Amino acid sequence: MNAKTITLKKKSKTKFIVLSIACILAFIFMIRMAFYIPYLVEGSSMAPTLKDSERILVDKAAKYTGGFQRGDIIVIHDEKSGRSFIKRLIGLPGDSIIMKDDQLYINGKKVDEPYLKEHKQEMQALGENLTNDFKAEVPSGKYFVMGDNRLNSVDSRNGMGMPSDEDIIGTESLVFYPFGEMRQAK
Structure with missing residues (x-):
């Protein structure tokens, strides 16, 4: 083998x-x-957990790999308006939900909502509830x-x-943007 042949083989291999x-x-x-899509947070409905203009990755696979869990942050597409929304999953099919005096009960059991602690404290200082009874x-x-x-x-x-x-x-x-605030929101 000559040097030219060896050089061609190395180039082909590279x-x-x-x-x-x-x-x-x-x-x-x-x-x-196919499993993750970027999504822009618009508005303040999920504050302080998610802020307006943050960008998140949405895991589409969760829909097919075991469903959704109470407390998940989910992205919903509203067919009527053609818009998508980010919300917290509170109740699953068949659940009975009661909000009484700013305390959530699901199927008669008290449910802690640690992601609301800061907002609840602010409202309690004003003598108000964060969430109306329903x-x-x-x-x-x-x-x-x-x-x-x-x-x-x-x-x-x-x-x-x-x-x-x-x-x-x-x-x-x-949450992948802004880069300095990258985190997993819960």
Whole structure:
């Protein structure tokens, strides 16, 4: 073998490796985008957990890999308005929900909402409740959702209705922008 043949084989091998790596990275990117989509937070209905203009990654796979859990932050597409909303999943199909004196009860059991602690303390200092009293029954195939900013949120209590599985795009998995505030919101 001469030097020219060895050089051509090395170039071919290098091209093959580079092309293989590029294909693998493109495949990983496509798979990732099939399960995760970026989403822009608009408005203050989820404050202080999520802030206006933050960008989050939404995990679409949660819809297919075990469903949704109470307390998840979910993105919902409203077919009527053509808009999407971010809300907290409070009630699952079949749940009985009662809010009494700023305390949430689901199926008769007291439920802690640690993500509301700061807002509740602010309102208690003013002698007010963060969340008005209400009762709701969640029908089969539906979910009850509320924004964390209970005083400024259109949700299942007041006009949004209760989304179904088909309406839910996925769950929030990561706040990725602004970069200095990257975190997993809970």
